[in-house]
Amino acid sequence: MNLRRWMKLFGTTILIGALIAAITGIGLMGTDQEFQVKGTENWLVNIGLMALGGLTFGAFSHMGFFAYLMLNYIARSIFKRLYTWIMIQGLLAIIVMFEIGYWTYDTNFPSYTFWAVPLLLLGAALLVAWRKAHETSSGAWIPTVFFLVAITALESVPAFRTGSMASLVFQIIPLFVCNAYQIMRLHRILDRSPQAAAQATSAS
Template sequence: MTSRAWIKFFITTLLVGGVATGVIGFVVRWDEFSHLFTNFDALEILSVLFWLFGVGLIFSIISQMGFFAYLTVHRFGLGIFKSHQLWNAVQIVLVLFVLFDLVYFRYKAFADAGDSILPYLGLAGFVLIAGVVIAALKVSTTNKHAFVPALFFMVVVTTIEWVPVLRVNEESWLWLMVLPLIICNAYQLLVLPKYNAESARQRERLEAKKSSV
Protein backbone atom coordinates (compact mmCIF):
# COMPACT_ATOMS: atom_id res chain seq x y z
CA MET A 1 0.00 0.00 0.00
CA THR A 2 1.33 3.44 -0.91
CA SER A 3 1.75 6.06 1.82
CA ARG A 4 -1.05 8.18 0.30
CA ALA A 5 -3.48 5.27 0.29
CA TRP A 6 -2.44 4.24 3.80
CA ILE A 7 -3.06 7.74 5.16
CA LYS A 8 -6.51 7.76 3.56
CA PHE A 9 -7.19 4.27 4.94
CA PHE A 10 -6.05 5.36 8.41
CA ILE A 11 -8.14 8.53 8.49
CA THR A 12 -11.33 6.94 7.17
CA THR A 13 -11.03 4.11 9.72
CA LEU A 14 -10.52 6.71 12.46
CA LEU A 15 -13.72 8.46 11.39
CA VAL A 16 -15.62 5.17 11.24
CA GLY A 17 -14.56 4.39 14.80
CA GLY A 18 -15.35 7.87 16.11
CA VAL A 19 -18.80 8.12 14.50
CA ALA A 20 -19.74 4.54 15.42
CA THR A 21 -18.79 5.04 19.06
CA GLY A 22 -20.61 8.37 19.18
CA VAL A 23 -23.85 6.73 18.08
CA ILE A 24 -23.43 3.46 19.97
CA GLY A 25 -22.43 5.25 23.16
CA PHE A 26 -25.79 7.01 23.46
CA VAL A 27 -27.62 3.73 22.79
CA VAL A 28 -25.77 1.42 25.21
CA ARG A 29 -25.57 4.08 27.95
CA TRP A 30 -29.03 5.52 27.39
CA ASP A 31 -29.91 5.26 31.08
CA GLU A 32 -27.01 7.57 31.83
CA PHE A 33 -27.54 10.07 29.00
CA SER A 34 -31.32 10.05 28.45
CA HIS A 35 -31.87 13.01 30.79
CA LEU A 36 -29.80 15.17 28.43
CA PHE A 37 -32.45 14.69 25.74
CA THR A 38 -35.39 14.92 28.14
CA ASN A 39 -34.21 18.34 29.29
CA PHE A 40 -32.50 18.97 25.94
CA ASP A 41 -29.18 20.32 27.11
CA ALA A 42 -27.53 20.88 23.71
CA LEU A 43 -24.14 21.88 25.13
CA GLU A 44 -23.99 18.82 27.36
CA ILE A 45 -25.09 16.54 24.50
CA LEU A 46 -22.31 17.93 22.29
CA SER A 47 -19.72 17.54 25.04
CA VAL A 48 -20.73 13.89 25.61
CA LEU A 49 -20.73 13.29 21.84
CA PHE A 50 -17.26 14.82 21.57
CA TRP A 51 -16.03 12.60 24.42
CA LEU A 52 -17.53 9.49 22.83
CA PHE A 53 -16.02 10.44 19.47
CA GLY A 54 -12.59 10.73 21.13
CA VAL A 55 -13.02 7.35 22.78
CA GLY A 56 -13.98 5.97 19.37
CA LEU A 57 -10.73 7.27 17.88
CA ILE A 58 -8.84 5.29 20.51
CA PHE A 59 -10.86 2.17 19.70
CA SER A 60 -10.13 2.72 16.01
CA ILE A 61 -6.40 2.96 16.62
CA ILE A 62 -6.51 -0.26 18.65
CA SER A 63 -8.43 -1.87 15.79
CA GLN A 64 -5.89 -0.73 13.22
CA MET A 65 -2.98 -1.98 15.31
CA GLY A 66 -4.70 -5.35 15.56
CA PHE A 67 -5.37 -5.43 11.82
CA PHE A 68 -1.80 -4.77 10.75
CA ALA A 69 -0.54 -7.17 13.43
CA TYR A 70 -2.83 -9.84 11.99
CA LEU A 71 -1.57 -9.24 8.44
CA THR A 72 1.94 -9.92 9.77
CA VAL A 73 0.82 -12.99 11.72
CA HIS A 74 -1.05 -14.31 8.68
CA ARG A 75 2.05 -14.13 6.49
CA PHE A 76 4.12 -15.61 9.30
CA GLY A 77 1.65 -18.49 9.66
CA LEU A 78 1.69 -19.24 5.94
CA GLY A 79 5.47 -19.24 6.03
CA ILE A 80 5.59 -21.72 8.91
CA PHE A 81 2.89 -24.16 7.81
CA LYS A 82 3.62 -23.90 4.05
CA SER A 83 -0.03 -24.63 3.27
CA HIS A 84 -3.26 -22.63 3.30
CA GLN A 85 -5.19 -25.73 4.41
CA LEU A 86 -2.96 -26.42 7.41
CA TRP A 87 -2.82 -22.79 8.45
CA ASN A 88 -6.61 -22.56 8.14
CA ALA A 89 -6.97 -25.61 10.39
CA VAL A 90 -4.74 -23.97 12.99
CA GLN A 91 -6.79 -20.78 12.79
CA ILE A 92 -10.04 -22.70 13.29
CA VAL A 93 -8.61 -24.37 16.40
CA LEU A 94 -7.57 -20.96 17.74
CA VAL A 95 -11.03 -19.54 17.06
CA LEU A 96 -12.63 -22.36 19.05
CA PHE A 97 -10.08 -21.97 21.84
CA VAL A 98 -10.71 -18.22 22.13
CA LEU A 99 -14.49 -18.68 22.15
CA PHE A 100 -14.16 -21.30 24.89
CA ASP A 101 -11.96 -18.94 26.93
CA LEU A 102 -14.38 -16.08 26.36
CA VAL A 103 -17.12 -18.14 28.00
CA TYR A 104 -15.37 -20.35 30.55
CA PHE A 105 -12.77 -18.03 32.07
CA ARG A 106 -15.10 -15.04 32.23
CA TYR A 107 -17.74 -17.20 33.90
CA LYS A 108 -15.21 -18.50 36.43
CA ALA A 109 -13.87 -15.01 37.10
CA PHE A 110 -17.06 -12.98 37.35
CA ALA A 111 -20.08 -15.22 37.94
CA ASP A 112 -21.53 -15.53 41.42
CA ALA A 113 -22.81 -18.80 42.80
CA GLY A 114 -25.97 -19.80 40.97
CA ASP A 115 -25.50 -17.37 38.08
CA SER A 116 -26.48 -18.63 34.65
CA ILE A 117 -23.81 -19.18 32.04
CA LEU A 118 -26.19 -18.06 29.28
CA PRO A 119 -25.14 -14.36 29.25
CA TYR A 120 -21.52 -15.44 28.80
CA LEU A 121 -22.50 -17.82 26.01
CA GLY A 122 -24.57 -15.07 24.43
CA LEU A 123 -21.66 -12.63 24.32
CA ALA A 124 -19.35 -15.19 22.72
CA GLY A 125 -22.13 -16.23 20.35
CA PHE A 126 -22.62 -12.62 19.27
CA VAL A 127 -18.92 -12.28 18.42
CA LEU A 128 -19.02 -15.57 16.50
CA ILE A 129 -22.14 -14.61 14.53
CA ALA A 130 -20.65 -11.21 13.67
CA GLY A 131 -17.47 -12.94 12.57
CA VAL A 132 -19.32 -15.43 10.36
CA VAL A 133 -21.39 -12.67 8.72
CA ILE A 134 -18.35 -10.49 7.98
CA ALA A 135 -16.34 -13.49 6.77
CA ALA A 136 -19.20 -14.40 4.41
CA LEU A 137 -19.23 -10.83 3.07
CA LYS A 138 -15.47 -11.03 2.59
CA VAL A 139 -15.90 -14.24 0.57
CA SER A 140 -18.54 -12.58 -1.60
CA THR A 141 -16.11 -9.80 -2.52
CA THR A 142 -12.96 -11.93 -2.89
CA ASN A 143 -12.92 -15.75 -2.90
CA LYS A 144 -13.88 -18.72 -0.73
CA HIS A 145 -10.35 -19.05 0.67
CA ALA A 146 -10.82 -15.78 2.55
CA PHE A 147 -13.46 -17.16 4.93
CA VAL A 148 -11.26 -18.73 7.61
CA PRO A 149 -8.70 -15.89 7.81
CA ALA A 150 -11.54 -13.36 7.98
CA LEU A 151 -13.32 -15.36 10.70
CA PHE A 152 -10.07 -15.68 12.66
CA PHE A 153 -9.49 -11.94 12.47
CA MET A 154 -13.03 -11.04 13.45
CA VAL A 155 -13.15 -13.44 16.41
CA VAL A 156 -9.62 -13.87 17.74
CA VAL A 157 -8.14 -10.45 17.03
CA THR A 158 -11.31 -8.61 18.08
CA THR A 159 -11.29 -10.52 21.38
CA ILE A 160 -7.63 -9.69 22.00
CA GLU A 161 -8.33 -6.00 21.30
CA TRP A 162 -11.28 -6.23 23.71
CA VAL A 163 -9.27 -7.63 26.63
CA PRO A 164 -8.87 -4.36 28.64
CA VAL A 165 -12.66 -4.04 29.01
CA LEU A 166 -13.22 -7.79 29.37
CA ARG A 167 -11.03 -7.70 32.48
CA VAL A 168 -13.21 -4.97 33.99
CA ASN A 169 -16.49 -6.70 33.00
CA GLU A 170 -18.70 -3.60 33.11
CA GLU A 171 -21.63 -4.34 30.80
CA SER A 172 -22.07 -0.96 29.14
CA TRP A 173 -18.34 -0.73 28.45
CA LEU A 174 -18.30 -4.27 27.07
CA TRP A 175 -20.76 -3.26 24.36
CA LEU A 176 -19.39 0.25 23.96
CA MET A 177 -16.02 -1.18 22.99
CA VAL A 178 -16.85 -4.38 21.14
CA LEU A 179 -19.38 -2.91 18.71
CA PRO A 180 -17.04 -0.18 17.37
CA LEU A 181 -14.20 -2.73 17.26
CA ILE A 182 -16.32 -5.07 15.15
CA ILE A 183 -17.35 -2.21 12.87
CA CYS A 184 -13.78 -0.94 12.45
CA ASN A 185 -12.37 -4.43 11.94
CA ALA A 186 -15.08 -5.27 9.40
CA TYR A 187 -14.49 -1.99 7.57
CA GLN A 188 -10.74 -2.60 7.28
CA LEU A 189 -11.20 -6.19 6.20
CA LEU A 190 -13.76 -5.37 3.52
CA VAL A 191 -12.20 -2.20 2.05
CA LEU A 192 -8.55 -3.32 2.05
CA PRO A 193 -8.75 -4.62 -1.56
CA LYS A 194 -10.05 -1.22 -2.67
CA TYR A 195 -7.05 0.56 -1.16
CA ASN A 196 -4.64 -2.03 -2.53
CA ALA A 197 -6.12 -1.45 -6.00
CA GLU A 198 -5.84 2.30 -5.51
CA SER A 199 -2.19 1.86 -4.51
CA ALA A 200 -1.54 -0.19 -7.66
CA ARG A 201 -3.06 2.57 -9.81
CA GLN A 202 -0.93 5.19 -8.06
CA ARG A 203 2.21 3.14 -8.76
CA GLU A 204 1.22 2.75 -12.40
CA ARG A 205 0.74 6.51 -12.77
CA LEU A 206 4.09 7.13 -11.11
CA GLU A 207 5.84 4.67 -13.39
CA ALA A 208 4.15 6.26 -16.41
CA LYS A 209 5.41 9.68 -15.36
CA LYS A 210 8.94 8.35 -14.88
CA SER A 211 8.96 6.66 -18.29
CA SER A 212 7.70 9.83 -20.00
CA VAL A 213 10.53 11.97 -18.61
Protein backbone atom coordinates in the same frame (compact mmCIF):
# COMPACT_ATOMS: atom_id res chain seq x y z
CA MET B 1 -0.10 -0.72 -0.38
CA ASN B 2 1.44 2.71 -0.74
CA LEU B 3 1.61 5.45 1.89
CA ARG B 4 -1.39 7.37 0.50
CA ARG B 5 -3.64 4.32 0.68
CA TRP B 6 -2.39 3.46 4.14
CA MET B 7 -3.09 6.96 5.43
CA LYS B 8 -6.54 6.92 3.85
CA LEU B 9 -7.34 3.56 5.46
CA PHE B 10 -6.08 4.74 8.83
CA GLY B 11 -7.97 8.03 8.70
CA THR B 12 -11.22 6.40 7.63
CA THR B 13 -10.89 3.70 10.29
CA ILE B 14 -10.48 6.11 13.19
CA LEU B 15 -13.37 8.25 11.93
CA ILE B 16 -15.57 5.16 11.75
CA GLY B 17 -14.46 4.28 15.27
CA ALA B 18 -15.47 7.74 16.51
CA LEU B 19 -18.85 7.61 14.77
CA ILE B 20 -19.75 4.10 15.93
CA ALA B 21 -18.57 4.82 19.48
CA ALA B 22 -20.75 7.94 19.61
CA ILE B 23 -23.78 6.07 18.26
CA THR B 24 -23.21 3.16 20.64
CA GLY B 25 -22.72 5.55 23.53
CA ILE B 26 -25.96 7.40 22.76
CA GLY B 27 -27.79 4.07 22.69
CA LEU B 28 -26.28 3.07 26.03
CA MET B 29 -27.13 6.44 27.56
CA GLY B 30 -30.72 5.96 26.43
CA THR B 31 -30.99 2.58 28.14
CA ASP B 32 -28.68 3.15 31.12
CA GLN B 33 -28.94 6.54 32.80
CA GLU B 34 -25.77 5.84 34.77
CA PHE B 35 -23.65 5.28 31.68
CA GLN B 36 -21.32 8.29 31.50
CA VAL B 37 -17.77 9.20 30.59
CA LYS B 38 -15.57 10.90 33.21
CA GLY B 39 -18.60 11.31 35.44
CA THR B 40 -19.93 14.41 33.72
CA GLU B 41 -23.70 14.79 33.42
CA ASN B 42 -23.58 16.98 30.31
CA TRP B 43 -24.80 14.68 27.54
CA LEU B 44 -23.09 16.69 24.80
CA VAL B 45 -19.74 16.47 26.57
CA ASN B 46 -20.31 12.76 27.08
CA ILE B 47 -20.92 12.23 23.38
CA GLY B 48 -17.80 14.21 22.50
CA LEU B 49 -15.69 12.17 24.89
CA MET B 50 -17.19 8.97 23.52
CA ALA B 51 -16.23 10.03 20.01
CA LEU B 52 -12.69 10.74 21.18
CA GLY B 53 -12.62 7.30 22.74
CA GLY B 54 -13.82 5.93 19.41
CA LEU B 55 -10.83 7.55 17.70
CA THR B 56 -8.64 5.55 20.07
CA PHE B 57 -10.57 2.36 19.32
CA GLY B 58 -10.09 2.98 15.61
CA ALA B 59 -6.35 3.47 16.03
CA PHE B 60 -6.14 0.35 18.20
CA SER B 61 -8.09 -1.59 15.59
CA HIS B 62 -5.73 -0.40 12.89
CA MET B 63 -2.73 -1.58 14.89
CA GLY B 64 -4.37 -4.98 15.36
CA PHE B 65 -5.11 -5.18 11.65
CA PHE B 66 -1.52 -4.67 10.61
CA ALA B 67 -0.32 -6.96 13.39
CA TYR B 68 -2.55 -9.66 11.89
CA LEU B 69 -1.20 -8.99 8.40
CA MET B 70 2.33 -9.37 9.75
CA LEU B 71 1.39 -12.58 11.58
CA ASN B 72 -0.23 -13.89 8.42
CA TYR B 73 2.86 -13.09 6.36
CA ILE B 74 5.15 -14.88 8.82
CA ALA B 75 2.83 -17.89 9.15
CA ARG B 76 2.57 -18.29 5.38
CA SER B 77 6.35 -18.44 5.18
CA ILE B 78 6.51 -21.08 7.94
CA PHE B 79 3.75 -23.43 6.82
CA LYS B 80 4.37 -24.97 3.42
CA ARG B 81 0.70 -25.81 2.91
CA LEU B 82 -1.69 -22.87 3.05
CA TYR B 83 -4.60 -24.94 4.38
CA THR B 84 -2.54 -25.79 7.49
CA TRP B 85 -2.40 -22.14 8.50
CA ILE B 86 -6.08 -21.71 7.63
CA MET B 87 -7.04 -24.65 9.85
CA ILE B 88 -4.92 -23.26 12.68
CA GLN B 89 -6.80 -19.98 12.41
CA GLY B 90 -10.10 -21.82 12.61
CA LEU B 91 -8.96 -23.73 15.69
CA LEU B 92 -7.73 -20.54 17.35
CA ALA B 93 -11.05 -18.82 16.67
CA ILE B 94 -12.87 -21.66 18.45
CA ILE B 95 -10.46 -21.48 21.39
CA VAL B 96 -10.97 -17.71 21.70
CA MET B 97 -14.75 -18.20 21.79
CA PHE B 98 -14.37 -20.57 24.73
CA GLU B 99 -11.97 -18.09 26.33
CA ILE B 100 -14.61 -15.36 26.11
CA GLY B 101 -17.01 -17.66 27.94
CA TYR B 102 -14.33 -18.29 30.56
CA TRP B 103 -13.61 -14.57 30.96
CA THR B 104 -17.26 -13.74 31.58
CA TYR B 105 -18.57 -16.80 33.43
CA ASP B 106 -19.39 -16.30 37.10
CA THR B 107 -18.28 -12.66 37.04
CA ASN B 108 -20.01 -9.30 37.42
CA PHE B 109 -21.32 -9.65 33.89
CA PRO B 110 -24.94 -10.81 33.46
CA SER B 111 -25.22 -14.59 33.53
CA TYR B 112 -26.10 -14.84 29.84
CA THR B 113 -22.91 -13.04 28.77
CA PHE B 114 -20.71 -16.13 28.69
CA TRP B 115 -22.71 -17.64 25.82
CA ALA B 116 -24.38 -14.59 24.24
CA VAL B 117 -21.24 -12.56 23.56
CA PRO B 118 -19.24 -15.29 21.75
CA LEU B 119 -22.27 -16.39 19.73
CA LEU B 120 -23.15 -12.83 18.70
CA LEU B 121 -19.54 -12.16 17.82
CA LEU B 122 -19.37 -15.34 15.76
CA GLY B 123 -22.67 -14.58 14.02
CA ALA B 124 -21.54 -11.10 13.03
CA ALA B 125 -18.16 -12.46 11.90
CA LEU B 126 -19.85 -15.10 9.74
CA LEU B 127 -22.00 -12.44 8.10
CA VAL B 128 -18.94 -10.35 7.19
CA ALA B 129 -17.05 -13.48 6.10
CA TRP B 130 -19.92 -14.41 3.78
CA ARG B 131 -19.70 -11.01 2.13
CA LYS B 132 -15.91 -11.23 1.94
CA ALA B 133 -16.08 -14.66 0.32
CA HIS B 134 -18.76 -13.40 -2.08
CA GLU B 135 -16.49 -10.59 -3.23
CA THR B 136 -13.29 -12.66 -3.36
CA SER B 137 -13.15 -16.44 -2.90
CA SER B 138 -14.27 -19.20 -0.56
CA GLY B 139 -10.80 -19.21 0.98
CA ALA B 140 -11.70 -16.01 2.84
CA TRP B 141 -14.19 -17.65 5.21
CA ILE B 142 -11.95 -18.94 8.00
CA PRO B 143 -9.30 -16.16 7.95
CA THR B 144 -12.01 -13.49 8.11
CA VAL B 145 -13.82 -15.22 10.98
CA PHE B 146 -10.53 -15.67 12.82
CA PHE B 147 -9.61 -12.02 12.43
CA LEU B 148 -13.01 -10.72 13.49
CA VAL B 149 -13.40 -13.11 16.43
CA ALA B 150 -9.88 -13.54 17.79
CA ILE B 151 -8.39 -10.12 17.10
CA THR B 152 -11.52 -8.25 18.18
CA ALA B 153 -11.63 -10.25 21.42
CA LEU B 154 -7.96 -9.58 22.15
CA GLU B 155 -8.41 -5.88 21.47
CA SER B 156 -11.38 -5.88 23.87
CA VAL B 157 -9.56 -7.51 26.80
CA PRO B 158 -9.56 -4.28 28.89
CA ALA B 159 -13.37 -4.13 28.61
CA PHE B 160 -13.72 -7.80 29.62
CA ARG B 161 -11.77 -7.01 32.78
CA THR B 162 -14.18 -4.28 33.88
CA GLY B 163 -17.09 -6.62 34.56
CA SER B 164 -19.40 -3.95 33.11
CA MET B 165 -21.70 -4.95 30.27
CA ALA B 166 -22.08 -1.34 29.16
CA SER B 167 -18.30 -0.87 28.96
CA LEU B 168 -17.93 -4.11 27.02
CA VAL B 169 -20.61 -3.14 24.51
CA PHE B 170 -19.18 0.38 24.17
CA GLN B 171 -15.75 -0.97 23.27
CA ILE B 172 -16.38 -4.19 21.37
CA ILE B 173 -18.89 -2.80 18.86
CA PRO B 174 -16.63 -0.01 17.49
CA LEU B 175 -13.66 -2.38 17.40
CA PHE B 176 -15.63 -5.00 15.50
CA VAL B 177 -16.98 -2.48 12.99
CA CYS B 178 -13.50 -1.02 12.41
CA ASN B 179 -12.04 -4.50 11.95
CA ALA B 180 -14.84 -5.48 9.58
CA TYR B 181 -14.30 -2.32 7.54
CA GLN B 182 -10.58 -2.95 7.20
CA ILE B 183 -10.87 -6.62 6.25
CA MET B 184 -13.46 -5.71 3.63
CA ARG B 185 -11.26 -2.95 2.24
CA LEU B 186 -8.12 -5.08 2.02
CA HIS B 187 -8.75 -6.76 -1.33
CA ARG B 188 -9.90 -3.48 -2.84
CA ILE B 189 -6.77 -1.67 -1.69
CA LEU B 190 -4.37 -4.34 -2.92
CA ASP B 191 -5.98 -4.64 -6.34
CA ARG B 192 -9.43 -3.91 -7.71
CA SER B 193 -9.38 -6.74 -10.25
CA PRO B 194 -11.37 -9.89 -9.27
CA GLN B 195 -8.42 -12.20 -9.98
CA ALA B 196 -6.03 -10.30 -7.76
CA ALA B 197 -8.72 -9.89 -5.12
CA ALA B 198 -9.13 -13.63 -4.89
CA GLN B 199 -5.38 -14.00 -4.39
CA ALA B 200 -5.32 -11.26 -1.77
CA THR B 201 -8.07 -12.99 0.18
CA SER B 202 -5.86 -15.96 0.96
CA ALA B 203 -3.59 -13.49 2.75
CA SER B 204 -6.43 -12.10 4.83
